[in-house]
Amino acid sequence: MNKIALYCRPGFEKECAAEITDKAGQKEIYGFARVKDNSGYVLFECYQHEDADRLIREIPFRELIFARQMLVVGELLRDLSPEDRISPIVGMLHGVIERAGELRVEVPDTNESKELLKFCRKFTVPLRNAMRQEKILQIKENTSRPVIHVFFIAPGCCYVGYSYSNNNSPFYMGIPRLKFPSDAPSRSTLKLEEAFHVFIPYDEWEERLASGLYAVDLGACPGGWTYQLVKRSMMVHAVDNGPMSQSLMDTGQVRHHKIDGFKFQPSVKNIYWLVCDMVEKPAKVTQLMADWLVNGWCREAIFNLKLPMKKRYEEVAHNLQKMNLQLKENGINAQIQAKHLYHDREEITVHVRRIWSAYANSRNND
Secondary structure (H helix, E strand, O other): OOOOEEEEOOOHHHHHHHHHHHHHHOOOOOOOEOOOOOOOOOEEEOOOOHHHHHHHHHHHHHHHHOOOEEEEEOOOOOOOOHHHHHHHHHHHHOOOOEEEEEEEEEOOOHHHHHHHHHHHHHHHHHHHHHHHHHEOOOOOOOOOOEEEEEOOOOOHHHHHEOOOOOOOOOHHOOOOOOOOOOOOOOHHHHHHHHHHHHHHOOOHHHHHOOOOOEEEEOOOOHHHHHHHHHHOEEEEEOOOOOOOHHHOOOOEEEEEEEOOOOOOOOOOOOOOEEEEEEOOOOHHHHHHHHHHHHOOOOOOOEEEOOOOOOHHHHHHHHHHHHHHHHHHHHHHEEEEEEEOOOOOOEEEEEEEEEEEEEEHHHHHHO
């Protein structure tokens, strides 16, 4: 198996291909991307057979922006017989993987694939049983073992492969399944909820999304993102010239500042979270976020960057590199992640966590 399949949002195949080509080149692994517009996935074919497995081990999945999932696959299985689809699929995995911990039968996230999804759900049970009999799959699910993916791109046509559970998306099809809260002021609330699921490990939620933390929401109106913070019993400074949802104001957890988000400066030093979903040029928003972090006004930030029409990956990479450089120049050690989330459209969501001041840490070691 010398190919990597990457799931992505339909319409963003070129960005996904540009990113994997860049990341592979940094590892001195070479190949070429196969792109079909609006297909919802990209194939990257490595020139060297063993390089595909090396890529999904060495490229941190969390650092990929436009990929929802990353896996090694073999050649496309075509025209599978309705009488026996299982044998060819199982045959692709013999000698490739043993005792995997999970099976996912998936499709691209396209309208054309919705009917296929119904078939995949029914097909999963007999396929799982066959794989267990062949000892390709463990009897019980094991989240520490590799994941087998069977990726149907059309009826009777699929790619078969695997990913590593410590370097993939834990979600089926790479998509967290979230339900829109009926009392939320806007559907944008799902962006921040998904960001929490993607960027923050569950075992750290009690600490980093704790009740009683203080947060700032820049460009808060009408309160979709503030809703997620209030829901977690945080105290929120909502910054926007527009009106906020009255139900949020009635909680007593929200203080509304009617001012431009680019002009607001906190008067207190206990802000943990900064969130921002303002419609503005990516460079301007990135600089604002960097200023907050450098000034020590927040510990963690989640914000959206609106994407340009062309060279989206290049623009995003440039802004994130610029932010990273500015933080380092100011002695800030930070973890930066970015994802094109399922609930994003022409934007990406960025998470930055300020770990500590490198200067302060250096002084403590003197």
